[in-house]
Amino acid sequence: xxxxxxxxxxxxxxxxxxxxxxxxxxxxxxxxxxxxxxxxxxxxxxxxxxxxxxxxxxxxxxxxxxxxxxxxxxxxxxxxxxxxxxxxxxxxxxxxxxxxxxxxxxxxxxxxxxxxxxxxxxxxxxxxxxxxxxxxxxxxxxxxxxxxxxxxxxxxxxxxxxxxxxxxxxxxxxxxxxxxxxxxxxxxxxxxxxxxxxxxxxxxxxxxxxxxxxxxxxxxxxxxxxxxxxxxxxxxxxxxxxxxxxxxxxxxxxxxxxxxxxxxxxxxxxxxxxxxxxxxxxxxxxxxxxxxxxxxxxxxxxxxxxxxxxxxxxxxxxxxxxxxxxxxxxxxxxxxxxxxxxxxxxxxxxxxxxxxxxxxxxxxxxxxxxxxxxxxxxxxxxxxxxxxxxxxxxxxxxxxxxxxxxxxxxxxxxxxxxxxxxxxxxxxxxxxxxxxxx
Amino acid sequence: xxxxxxxxxxxxxxxxxxxxxxxxxxxxxxxxxxxxxxxxxxxxxxxxxxxxxxxxxxxxxxxxxxxxxxxxxxxxxxxxxxxxxxxxxxxxxxxxxxxxxxxxxxxxxxxxxxxxxxxxxxxxxxxxxxxxxxxxxxxxxxxxxxxxxxxxxxxxxxxxxxxxxxxxxxxxxxxxxxxxx
Numbered sequence: 001x002x003x004x005x006x007x008x009x010x011x012x013x014x015x016x017x018x019x020x021x022x023x024x025x026x027x028x029x030x031x032x033x034x035x036x037x038x039x040x041x042x043x044x045x046x047x048x049x050x051x052x053x054x055x056x057x058x059x060x061x062x063x064x065x066x067x068x069x070x071x072x073x074x075x076x077x078x079x080x081x082x083x084x085x086x087x088x089x090x091x092x093x094x095x096x097x098x099x100x101x102x103x104x105x106x107x108x109x110x111x112x113x114x115x116x117x118x119x120x121x122x123x124x125x126x127x128x129x130x131x132x133x134x135x136x137x138x139x140x141x142x143x144x145x146x147x148x149x150x151x152x153x154x155x156x157x158x159x160x161x162x163x164x165x166x167x168x169x170x171x172x173x174x175x176x177x178x179x180x181x182x183x184x185x186x187x188x189x190x191x192x193x194x195x196x197x198x199x200x201x202x203x204x205x206x207x208x209x210x211x212x213x214x215x216x217x218x219x220x221x222x223x224x225x226x227x228x229x230x231x232x233x234x235x236x237x238x239x240x241x242x243x244x245x246x247x248x249x250x251x252x253x254x255x256x257x258x259x260x261x262x263x264x265x266x267x268x269x270x271x272x273x274x275x276x277x278x279x280x281x282x283x284x285x286x287x288x289x290x291x292x293x294x295x296x297x298x299x300x301x302x303x304x305x306x307x308x309x310x311x312x313x314x315x316x317x318x319x320x321x322x323x324x325x326x327x328x329x330x331x332x333x334x335x336x337x338x339x340x341x342x343x344x345x346x347x348x349x350x351x352x353x354x355x356x357x358x359x360x361x362x363x364x365x366x367x368x369x370x371x372x373x374x375x376x377x378x379x380x381x382x383x384x385x386x387x388x389x390x391x392x393x394x395x396x397x398x399x400x401x402x403x404x405x406x407x408x409x410x411x412x413x414x415x416x417x418x419x420x421x422x423x424x425x426x427x428x429x430x431x432x433x434x435x436x437x438x
Numbered sequence: 439x440x441x442x443x444x445x446x447x448x449x450x451x452x453x454x455x456x457x458x459x460x461x462x463x464x465x466x467x468x469x470x471x472x473x474x475x476x477x478x479x480x481x482x483x484x485x486x487x488x489x490x491x492x493x494x495x496x497x498x499x500x501x502x503x504x505x506x507x508x509x510x511x512x513x514x515x516x517x518x519x520x521x522x523x524x525x526x527x528x529x530x531x532x533x534x535x536x537x538x539x540x541x542x543x544x545x546x547x548x549x550x551x552x553x554x555x556x557x558x559x560x561x562x563x564x565x566x567x568x569x570x571x572x573x574x575x576x577x578x579x580x581x582x583x584x585x586x587x588x589x590x591x592x593x594x595x596x597x598x599x600x601x602x603x604x605x606x607x608x609x610x611x612x613x614x615x616x617x618x619x
Contacts, residue, residue, distance in 0.1 A: 022539055023517075023518050023520075024520060025532070025535055025536050025539065026517045026518070026519060026521070026532060026533070026536045027517070027536045027539045027540060028515035028516060028517050028536075028540065029515075029516055029517065029518065030506075030515055030516075031515065031539065031540050031543045032539075034543055034546070035539060035542065035543050035546075038542075038543075038546055048550070049546050049549075049550040050550045050553050050554055050557075052546065052550065053547065053550050053551050053553075053554045053577050054554065056577075057499070057554070057573075057574070057577070060498065060499045060502050060503075061495055061499060062495070063491055063494065063495060065498070066468070066472070066494060066495070066498050069465060069468060069498070069501065070468075070469075070472075073465065244476060247472060247494075248472060248475065248476050251469060251472040251473060251476065252476065254469055255469070255473065274462060277462045277465045277466055278458060278461065278462050280465050281458075281461035281462060281464065281465045281501055281504065281505050281508075282461070282505055282508060282509065282512070282514060283505070284465070284501060284502060284505050285461070285501065285502050285503070285504060285505010285506045285507075285508065285509055286505055286506060286509040286514050286515050286516070288502045288505075289502055289503075289505070289506035289509070289515075290516075292502075338518060339518075340516060382518065382519070382520055383518050385516075
């Protein structure tokens with residue numbers, strides 16, 4: 001075939017074998033992916049480990065991925081600069097009088113936050129600190145508080161801007177503006193499903209509510225929050241109307257957030273700025289480093305034409321577009337339990353892409369199915385990062401919150417099934433724009 | 439020996455502080471070329487430079503690699519934990535084993551990263567005309583840095599296994615493990 005020394009089956013056995021062995025031994029995922037490639041690079045005559053270095057370099061040498069640190073920096077600036085507290089007030093005035101008021105505020109704040117930040121773990125960390133203790137004091141069960149904080153945090157990667165969408169669009173050449181638009185409706189539907197879940201819980205367990213805010217209070221809260229709520233419009237609008245590229249609009253958002261926190265709200269000092277920059281650099285480095293080694297891993301899989309072989313196997317099952325959609329969601333849900341979303345996109349997304357194409361699934365629809373499924377993986381054990389963070393902050397065991405998480409996931413799964421069955425849910429917004437403009 | 443190790447620990451601490459400053463600088467600098475690119479397109483104030491995109495990518499590569507270097511010392515590279523709770527010695531033994539593999543990875547980056555850098559020694563970038571080795575050198579530097587930081591951690595774990603040091607205090611829960619999704 002390619003004149004390779006190793007047969008594709010042997011090569012994939014070595015790669016996946018080494019990778020899973022190292023994962024079990026608690027080697028960091030990024031390093032495990034890289035190390036799994038090393039034996040192949042040494043054995044294969046035409047390759048050397050310098051290819052590993054070269055492939056990681058090629059992955060980072062990308063202007064699109066540059067949007068990732070900018071999105072993170074925007075979120076960090078807003079957290080340090082007191083924007084979150086203003087959004088809490090607004091959420092409370094809007095939904096505080098519903099049954100389970102504080103938990104509703106928790107979900108609505110996640111929706112607002114999702115529109116500003118593209119990072120679920122950042123949302124889980126900041127909201128766990130904000131809500132879990134407060135909910136405990138108002139008599140909510142711990143497992144409920146942890147579960148609702150964790151599952152609402154996943155909205156951050158579904159509602160644009162989303163780091164997963166940038167990575168997906170950059171790697172699989174799908175329009176990022178299109179993905180942003182496509183994520184809005186599914187994200188809001190999942191948010192509403194969560195609010196309904198809270199409502200049922202609150203009715204059954206008699207959770208407290210807040211008195212209704214007056215119109216004046218609500219308008220005041222909206223007025224204070226308007227500058228912050230402009231951020232998603234800048235990012236998404238700038239991209240859609242073609243004023244800026246994805247990376248440039250993310251940079252504009254950084255400049256905007258910096259101006260807002262330093263000049264308008266005036267809660268940012270130099271120390272806060274330093275911390276926001278450092279935190280951004282740390283997360284960028286660790287998360288994107290993994291993209292490099294995952295790319296090398298995926299590059300080797302492609303070198304042996306393994307995705308093609310898998311595709312030929314699956315093609316004989318004769319699945320239609322909808323069955324394929326469910327199949328893709330299933331694969332991402334399982335992978336998401338064990339792997340972080342970004343390496344999962346790099347490796348599994350590229351493997352499944354030809355399958356999606358062969359049954360005529362729209363690339364944007366395919367991406368949304370993948371991203372929503374991977375987002376659910378953020379709260380499913382053993383590797384559900386958002387759930388782990390919330391549990392750590394609440395100081396309870398993951399096992400204790402699991403039952404409530406599973407209950408809350410049921411309505412979310414229904415939304416996922418609807419998204420798969422009715423492509424219009426995700427596609428009608430991007431299709432409002434003439435082709436070529438996104 | 440312990441005295442000498444104290445000096446070593448001071449060096450790694452300062453070195454990692456230096457890396458953190460460089461990391462902050464590289465993230466802050468990232469904003470400049472991209473902003474220039476936008477402003478030059480929409481205003482007449484500055485000419486449209488062709489090197490902005492390339493310079494941005496250069497800083498970006500450095501910030502990823504610097505973040506990955508610091509991540510080893512701070513233990514923020516994310517791991518999948520499938521083990522039940524264990525006592526401190528068993529924990530240290532497992533960490534030590536994982537460190538050996540990361541060390542191997544660091545050696546790969548040091549050795550072949552050096553080759554990679556040498557390969558680019560006499561070349562310059564297309565647009566900004568910067569020497570290319572400047573953006574290849576983070577790879578061997580990362581390898582060497584990881585070896586340094588791993589040395590410190592493996593020493594600590596050996597001492598815990600030998601019962602000569604108390605287990606590390608649990609880290610505060612507010613640190614986000616190394617994932618942004």
